[in-house]
Amino acid sequence: MTTIRKATEKDIPAIAALHIEGWKGAYGGIVDQAYLDSLSTEQRIKDWAGWMAAGESDSFIAEEEGRPAGFVTVGRTKTPPPGSSPIRPSHSGEIYALYLHPDFWRRGIGSALLRHAARELKERKHTAICLWVLDANARGKAFYEKMGGQKLGGKMVEIGPSSLKEICYGWRDTAALRG
Numbered sequence: 134m135t136t137i138r139k140a141t142e143k144d145i146p147a148i149a150a151l152h153i154e155g156w157k158g159a160y161g162g163i164v165d166q167a168y169l170d171s172l173s174t175e176q177r178i179k180d181w182a183g184w185m186a187a188g189e190s191d192s193f194i195a196e197e198e199g200r201p202a203g204f205v206t207v208g209r210t211k212t213p214p215p216g217s218s219p220i221r222p223s224h225s226g227e228i229y230a231l232y233l234h235p236d237f238w239r240r241g242i243g244s245a246l247l248r249h250a251a252r253e254l255k256e257r258k259h260t261a262i263c264l265w266v267l268d269a270n271a272r273g274k275a276f277y278e279k280m281g282g283q284k285l286g287g288k289m290v291e292i293g294p295s296s297l298k299e300i301c302y303g304w305r306d307t308a309a310l311r312g
Contacts, residue, residue, distance in 0.1 A: 155232025226259025
């Protein structure tokens with residue numbers, strides 16, 4: 134059975150490891166392999182310690198059979214959808230990260246984390262939410278579309294030595310989340 138709870142500082146090493154394994158699983162063949170191989174758990178732990186200390190977002194960790202399986206991080210919109218006003222974005226809440234360890238793919242944990250994120254954001258008065266996914270990540274895009282996400286546009290991002298396209302998915306009403 135999957136349990137989802139708010140992450141604490143004690144969870145930083147687990148989240149850092151999930152983040153790296155999630156990237157390697159989702160972005161292998163998309164992101165430069167040398168860049169993926171260079172990802173360091175120690176550096177990611179430092180990154181997560183800083184992000185948590187800043188207090189601008191909240192993370193939730195999913196555990197399955199007592200093992201960390203995935204996480205989601207949410208907050209106010211930092212990267213509005215294309216065409217949205219940065220002052221009054223059309224989607225006020227954003228999912229900054231949602232990653233699973235590949236061992237836990239296709240078990241409903243990603244859907245549970247996405248719905249949990251939507252509930253958390255709705256409690257904070259964010260009923261319209263968005264997230265960004267690499268355009269070449271066919272599995273991720275199919276998942277968000279299955280969950281009712283609508284494509285809102287794209288932009289280019291730099292990851293390692295590569296320039297890649299990201300697509301923004303949005304839900305105008307979190308009640309529209311399916312899955």
